[in-house]
Amino acid sequence: MANMTYRDALNAALREEMQRDENVFLMGEEVAEYDGAYKVSRGLLKEFGARRVVDTPIAELGFTGIGVGAAMVGLRPVIEMMTFNFALLAIDQIVNAAAKVRYMSGGQIGVPIVIRGPGGAALQLGAQHSQAFESWYAHIPGLKVVMPATPADAKGLLKASIRDDNPVIFIEGEMLYNLKGDVSDDPDLVIPLGKADIKRPGNDVTIICHSKTVAPALAAAKTLAEEGIDAEVIDLRTIRPLDTDTVLTSVRRTNRVVVAEEGWSFAGVGAQLVDLIQREAFDALDAPVLRVHQADVPMPYNKHLEKAAKADAPKIVAAVHHVCYKG
């Protein structure tokens, strides 16, 4: 056990997997000589050299496709998107190549690739740099979508993603990189994909969240506890495949649900959870499932407007009050 930041946990996962498997390499903009725009790859060039830590031109479509090609012939690329906003330029390679080659080839050729980097908003980066696209990737069969919220999950899930034989979209959070927590230093410890984590057990209401909404959800649970509402907080960790058992088991016990996510509402991840829950646990619901999400607008630059746009603890508390018919 070591106490380290989310950033260093990702760094450790990369280092360990690169030490473990010669086929694993890191490629992206500024990952090598600059040690990463957000320093996630700090020191890796020094340790592994320019062959395995590869700086690219600004050409997301090109270098992502090169990564997909390398994966098709057995390498295990980790492609860093400086942020997932830029992955839109590479999305054809992700959706039409990475996600489909195994199927189109009748199972002959797999694509063991990880595409990782920060997603969602940070602070005042404006409309083009503050977008959460996880629902888009989760919409696509053939992809897996992983979004760790803590340093321990970041390390264990990135290691599992690198070892996974499928294309994995691994979305981090710029606002999470400095978050500290205890992380196992066992190089063999991986956290299996597709398993949610109950970050706080509770009996009165289930708050489902992932990535940057986990901390606000836990803060909300604390506030609610003071009011005598005992909230269970489920961190999905993997968006696709979704851990339906953990979600449904909780819902059948608490009968009330709030789903919080960072992104926009229309056909967001929360909408899929509502679909799942009302379909599989219809009779267990004592109230409609409510959602907390970004205001349905492009992210404004002004800091007050931005704060008002974001999902936060007070909004989660308010939603819980509603589903509990309190206030």
Place this chain on the structure above:
Amino acid sequence: MANMTYRDALNAALREEMQRDENVFLMGEEVAEYDGAYKVSRGLLKEFGARRVVDTPIAELGFTGIGVGAAMVGLRPVIEMMTFNFALLAIDQIVNAAAKVRYMSGGQIGVPIVIRGPGGAALQLGAQHSQAFESWYAHIPGLKVVMPATPADAKGLLKASIRDDNPVIFIEGEMLYNLKGDVSDDPDLVIPLGKADIKRPGNDVTIICHSKTVAPALAAAKTLAEEGIDAEVIDLRTIRPLDTDTVLTSVRRTNRVVVAEEGWSFAGVGAQLVDLIQREAFDALDAPVLRVHQADVPMPYNKHLEKAAKADAPKIVAAVHHVCYKG
């Protein structure tokens, strides 16, 4: 009134709007000399000339961005995507420019553009050419998403989209182009965006659909009628903004709902409708809302596998049986 195909209705809408407004022009691959890959623009080059009917190189990102730029300075481009599968290459310009310039500029600059073409699957076109992305576009604030199912709607909605001052994603269906129906020849008749259409009134169950699932939904309703189940069929027509009133009014009367769409399930359009309905009409629901959608796999080439993958009338009937607790 004239009886014409969906293709010709779109052609008439383009012709009328180009006659009406000098700022309207059509740009895309093969739209001019070839009369359109699916002949939607037949005759337009002849009538309006190469200045207003513009063939482009294969460069979706480039010519879409050129269209967005032209719209920013007051022209009203209609950009044809040969199919929306290729729009993935242009999606950065759609999401980061078209959808955001008005907001980022504090309202100074609008983007009155229509991006149109066929979406979804046809017959045996394989995984890369058989994708329905409406839930992606509907996820993005700043965009409108329109999907006509009939010749009359195709004409009226395309005219409204061209006159709209916002970026409109107008998704047609290759399988609909030959569909015939009565179409008004009144050049002033437009069908307002954001209004769903009750294609069949009914009292026992509400079937919500759009685009290529409208015909199967109506076929299902016919079958169900023979069993004594009176289904109301709502064609959303516009996915964003969604006509929540029409949907909720129907649901509050029928108390049972099936949502059918062509695309994949995870965070699809149907998921958003489920979210809306259980949130706003929770007490009205006698059964969980069920969804019909494509099998959650890339589209296979083999015709039997493809047929099995697609949403169709029998699947809608089966879903209705479930929500009516019949069989």
Place this chain on the structure above:
Amino acid sequence: MASSQASKKGRSDAPFADQYREWLQMMVLIRHFEEKAGEAYSLGQIGGFCHLYIGQEAVAVGTLAALRPDDYVVSAYREHGQALARGITPRAVMAELFGKATGCSHGKGGSMHLFDAERHFMGGHGIVGGQIPLGAGFAFAAQYRGTDQVSITYFGEAAANIGAFHETLNIAGLWKLPAIFVIENNGYGMGTAVKRAAAITELSTRAASYGMPGVKVDGQDVVAVKKATDAAVARARAGEGPTLMEIITFRYVGHSMSDAASGTYRSKEELEASRQRDPIVVLDSRMRELGMLDDAGRKAIDAAVDAQVADAVKFAEESPEPDPAELWTDVYAPEAH
């Protein structure tokens, strides 16, 4: 253009008799296979989009003759010719067009998505330009592993105007990847002539933007194609980096089965003219000139090929449909236990 005038002197060609015969037979096979595919399509035995290779045979045969079995090959949706020239059996290709379980993609890919992992045939791809970064990726892997494998990536001339071409060639030139990029310039992208799609029509000169050699090749002369490819392969194997080949050829047929060979965008005359230097005739004549072929020899080739193609069709017709459960497989890797 890199031409094969030199080789016109019998002496230099003589040792190649067997090769030439092989190439001729493969070009004839592709031609007959495509003609039959066209018929089967008209009969509704093949569905979806079907893009025939008729007229371009020398490009696939000449380029792939220069490669090793362990090199990597990737193409677009007009890839039947490359699949056959790479050695995928006519049976497996025809069965794939028919969507049968015995097809080279098990019926799940179709005409545009032929794959054969064993032969390092990394697929036909349907998004214009989409295969270009993939091809560079195979070359990257070879460089990463320190093998001397090369990759060859085929795309049409219209694909040279799309972003993936630019991003990939810049990276390939920068990193000196062992890659060969082949522009199959058949004059048209669907209904659009090169000069209506590209600001310059000498596409091989774009190589200069990427620090790699660009060579223009006569694509109707299989010998010239082979020679030019040999040079590009040698350069790549030697670690000297990629080459951009612009191979000039002609599409004798429509863009796809739903497009007429001539009419709207090109005249009957132009089409006829383009057929004058038929790659099969060009090699056939040279071989006769060199005494490598006579009527009997040619008849034997045609007969062998006809039998092969007939057998492929019969095989495809008689092969089983994929099991319905196949709908759900190959989306994700089988769970490791």
Place this chain on the structure above:
Amino acid sequence: MASSQASKKGRSDAPFADQYREWLQMMVLIRHFEEKAGEAYSLGQIGGFCHLYIGQEAVAVGTLAALRPDDYVVSAYREHGQALARGITPRAVMAELFGKATGCSHGKGGSMHLFDAERHFMGGHGIVGGQIPLGAGFAFAAQYRGTDQVSITYFGEAAANIGAFHETLNIAGLWKLPAIFVIENNGYGMGTAVKRAAAITELSTRAASYGMPGVKVDGQDVVAVKKATDAAVARARAGEGPTLMEIITFRYVGHSMSDAASGTYRSKEELEASRQRDPIVVLDSRMRELGMLDDAGRKAIDAAVDAQVADAVKFAEESPEPDPAELWTDVYAPEAH
């Protein structure tokens, strides 16, 4: 490089005294404005990403001096200099950086997204290369309407390796759009030197792939920049098509406020060397040489500029935040009644 040797002869410069003074004052304004913006950022008055233009002043001033008010201008996220040179007031720009309602984008855009519809300043854009097709779109509109307006599009040298550059320049060359594409080559894309990102470093030569002239310009000499832009503008207005300008300049500061000016990827020495030909000093010296400027004149300019910048900061500080309701406006056009 298109240089201004010729203009060294006083006679040819003399008539330009007022212009030169204007340009000098604008360059000094940009320099001081950016220094103040840097301070305000450190004080937390400005948030998000902030990319300063210090060192590149002559590029914005020299190019925009060649344009008409009705021409169109679009840039990337490093656009404070172009916004000021285009005539957006220091108040409106500073207020936007502060996120205030009085900012040129009403506080909703920020440093990377400055807009001014009235001045045809069509925005700073944050996705590398994203503004390139937009710039061509403005030129397309001018051509469509038959006006003689031109568009100018700014982007960094690293953006010349992205797909949007290729697709747009090919179309612009093919259609002869009245567009000017300006590569501001400041040597680095974040921490990546040109030679580590581009297979060739003479980026202006890429124009040959697009059938347009490519010109390399000394970006530290505002006079040379203006002259070269004049030629490109004349060509565009005459309907002869686009021009690719590669303007060589230097970024004296880090990529953004969160990046050190030197250290990891460039040495202190290299940075110092790059500062030797400061665009402000170059023009200042020439003017003194020509007797157009003396210490008093220069002092007057500095004083005027300091006052302007101080006023801009004060204005930004005292301006109101946007109304909370602004969160919901400008997503869609107001409903027409």
